Amino acid sequence: MANENSIVAIHRTPFNRRSDVDKKKLKEMGPDRPDLKLEQISTDRGRTYKRSFSSSLYANRSWLAGCAVSNAFFCFPCLLFQCTGTEILWTTTGMRDLKHFTQKCKKHESSLCHLTNSMKLSLFGRLSIAEQLDEGYRIGIRKHNEEVRKNRHILSRIIDCIKFCGAFELALRGHDESESSDNPGIFRGLVDVVASLDGALKDHLDSATVFKGTSKTVQNELLDCMLAVVREKIISEIQSSDFLSIQADETTDISTQTQLVLVLRYLNGANLEERFFEFIPLQSATAATIAMALKERLAAILPGEQKVKLICQAYDGASVMRGTSSGVQKRIQDDYPTAHYIHCYAHQLNLIMQQATSHIVKVKNFFSDLGGLAAFFSRSPKRTVVLDKTVARRLPTASNVRWNFHSRAVNTVFEHRDDLIDCFERIRASDGFDDKTSHEAGGHIRLLEDPDFNFFLKLFHRIMPHVDILYAKLQNRNIDSVYINRCIQQFQEDIQKIRDSVHAMVVEHRSGSEQPRKRRAIDQDELKRIATEVCDTILGHTKERFAFKDHLISATLLDSPQFDHYLAAFPEVALATTLKAYPVLDGSRLKTELTLIYGSEEFRTCRGAVDLYQLFKDNNLSEVFSETETLLKIIITTPMATAEAERCFSTLKRVKTFLRNTMTQDRLNALAMLSMEKRLVTDMIDFNQKVIERFASLKERRAKFLYK
Template sequence: MSLSSYTDISKSRDYPPVQPLLTTYPKTLMGDRKRSFKAEWYKIHPWLEYSRILDKSVFESGFNNWKKATYKEGGFRIHARSECHKQAMVAWKDYETAVKNNRTLLNVLNKEHDKQIKDNREYMKTIAEVLLLTATQNIAQRGHDESAESDNRGNFIAILETIAKHDKTLKKRLHSIHNAKYTSKAIQNEVLSCLADMVRTKIIEVFSIMADETQDIKKKKQISLVLRYYYSGAIHESFLHFESADQVNAAGLTEKIIHMLESHGLEYRDNLVGQSYDGASVMSGKHAGVQARIKDVAKHAFYIHCSAHCLHLVLVDTVKERSGSHVHKKWLAVQREMFEGAPRELQRLSDTRWACRYISLRNTLDRLPSIKRVLQEVVEEHNGDRSVEAQGLLAQLDLKFIVHLVTLCKIFGEARLLSDILQFSGHCVLSTTGGRRVDASKGGFCSYFFYPVIDQMLSQLSRRFSNQNCNIMNGIQALNPKSDAFLKEDVLFSLGRMYSSTIEDLGHEIHQFRRILDRKIQCIYSVSSTVELASFMEPYSEVFFELFKLCEISVAIPISTASCERSFSTLKLVKTHLRSTMADERVSNLGVLSIESKRANELNLDEFVDLFARNHKNRRIQLL
């Protein structure tokens, strides 16, 4: 059997000689004494191997004549002087040197490779930072002509060039690599898409949607979709997407909204707990509107008419029904037109935000003596139609008019405060329901001018805010620590049935949670709102699963679509006359980064590079 067949010796030149260190080696009788292999021979002959199986030193056919092992003319020394041994040693040392050099070269190459990846990642982060800057500041990125010969290559290239003046590495990259600069419009779109996706990506267990539509600069219908949800101890309203609407009927709008939810991986069938739109029939239709169609596929998506819009309609109807109020509207409009162009103009009447008319009423009331003097001067000018209009306005300026003005100013002042509350994204629906009920006794309002307006407003409030959704509000009120109905089982059971809670588990959780909360309150721990209640319960969400889910739902229920309307302002800044040909996806991504600028500026750019590297195909620079 050849030596190579034994398993306890070196198998190739990649392995060092096998040199086992034993306490004792097997002894063999040689002459008059027993002799054995000695471990000290390893130091004299580093190439020496020993096989325990054979009890031999491994060279040639094997050697175990331990008596002659150290002879000058025999044993290990005679083998070490042989030609075959010298050739084998030269080959072995050459191989070791080659391997060592190759490993050194590999280490150098690896270090160079790591440095190149690091430089590439820093370059991509710089590109992302510039695009983030332009997006959050609503600055155009691209120029009409971005070629090297162009005098104006756009803000994105210009900012990169400015940074490159102070960054030699960036300057070298921009001016030396002609096929991997990563500044093209396609790369910009990919980078913006990754950044927007990172802003959108949050763990949302239950959420509501708010949608509204507007026209962009090219008269194209755009749907704005906003999500409302509870996350990390606070209420969030986050802009999700702009989507162009080719069809503005209920079926087309429903398809667009569902497509937006699906494209962002949101589980709407079970997790969508509310939807809020304006009162247009195409959105709010009970049987064939958008809300009804979405309710068919998302059984918990109860419709909430935008409360701010309801308040607007209350004010509109109040003014229309009361003739004196209607006269005030016309009087304010005419006198505003008369003073138009003057160094100090009066506040314009808003046709869409009636709660803001308080400013017009307040300004008119504060400046009434001055307005009267000016009108008298205009009458004395005898300047044709202008003087006639001024005389007509003066004729209406009597005591009855002034009392009406004071009355409307007080009412619209309260309405404006309520309107601001309804439009604030941080409020939950409970903060707006506690004061909804009004005492039936209106003796304090019984005056000749005040009573009719108040009576009309109460009638409109009752008609527009008394609907089936008040049942949801009453259930949610039981999660308000300041409510008399706090943690009442029958009320919470009713709410739980609407959202498919397990009623038996919910009953046990209410009983146990009430005891825990009482102990915490005794330890000077106060809970004063539903958001604070949800934050307190969040660490125990697995224990109180059903109750915590109802808390999340209660703060996710939408109040108004004001966040959608705020996104329209951003749309006007993003898609301007000079940027009117921008593609819809880019508009949406820029809108997300602009509206959610705080989150965008907190993004981890290393995570962005990882995401971009995974998404980007056929890349010419290595990032991972």
């Protein structure tokens, strides 16, 4: 991580935005003077001269600073104060011309701007002799600081109220925020409650004339400051991490505005983080528009040489996102070559189940009939009352996007079939329902008694729990490709067992069937064929869609059940593919480390990359297995699903509601950040103070918030 007096740190947090304590500390530290990798070759009169950096260049120039990132020289006083007319060569771009180094330094030293900035730096933090002798001045300073302390206390309480509303997704504004209003809003009500417990805040609210702190303008300014502080924290964590992945998805909010969510995934020390960063409004949901929006944000997050940190981009399977010629993933990879694409595995699981249940007519009709049961009750509260009394369980509505809803419907009907038949019979026997309702209830009774319907109900009652288990694992944040690879293998084994038992299931079903059916039944061979085809479709599509190819093949190198096989025959092809996908790895050392891991019993109990990475950290093995740890970081940082983006959409729907549909984009992002990253906000001990510092520096205020 960069030193506080480095050029990178000063660019990130300018001198005028720092507190007085930080400013004085920066002055005491002086300019950063690292060794620069700077070389220059020039030709003069047929002879070639090579000039390179020397630490002696810093000699006799107390104002000269260097930047190891940009490999350039800067002027420390000009960088801090930047009075009008200061040359950007010495503050922004940096000076790299070694041939004319001495001349440019002399010219800059004699400039008025440099002398002005140097004088300001020398006098900063010092008082004049008259001020030092003036007792009245010192008394004024004490009074000023006492007033600042009081104002900061009041503002901190107001910030706490806004944080509370944001964390619990409550609307701050009320219908009428005047003193006599009965509906001033949650924020004003919360401020009044806090004031009843804090005498200083109550006195301020009763007597304030300059700055009360409860206006909508102050709310918006504080929210902007909170958002900026949290984003700075997230960016600082990313800059200290080795790799970064992004997740993105788009939806339409209540005001029909297309919103693109950006989620960042990275390792913060030993902790895996998935952070919400921003909702980005889009004019159109085209690949060019989405890619441009993402590139703008990534440029601020990963400037310059840090582009190589971006190792993955995860989206859903929409063609605009996954297109290999002009899709978003291709456009991003053109600028970030190491940003490999991941098609969300949870989304692919939904596609697998859709394929397995839509191309077979009998199965498609089964799920259509199953959805009709829930639709029958959803259209009438009167019918629902009978359902609650008889079954005491609601029927989930089917969804083509979330297959866990289908699973809940299958399980509910399977477990409460007899109760549902009783419910429909009560509806038919009751005089309170019309003929159409009675007719539909009779149809549902015949459906629930139909052996073919019950066979498919039993079949999917056995299949769906395994789909639910895999789906739940894909929703977890702390997953990696190694762990998911093992979960997929287990899923395939479970579906294969069901396929192998199809014949016995059909025989058992036919032998247990009740009296003959009125409508034509499916014969035994046809039932077996359909059930087998369902299992084969799931297995085939799982093998095809979840096959680890290209960059994901790196996960197979650390699949512990394969260690014995790898010890006998090292996976050279997988290693070569991994090195091609991630050139940052040292192939020879990685092979040596993996060979050692394959032969050690201690590593065979790890369930995935996260467990193995934690084992390295707990036992101080990072230096021994440095390349393997780098590979683990890559695997862990690579997201296998975009579940966090979906969670962000849920927050979006709770924050921007029908009654709050005119909310500005900045306010939406701030409130969403306070909600989704509430733990991060809570863990930042100095969060309120940073917000106050930023709030005070926004503009000149009559109320005093900065200490002298």
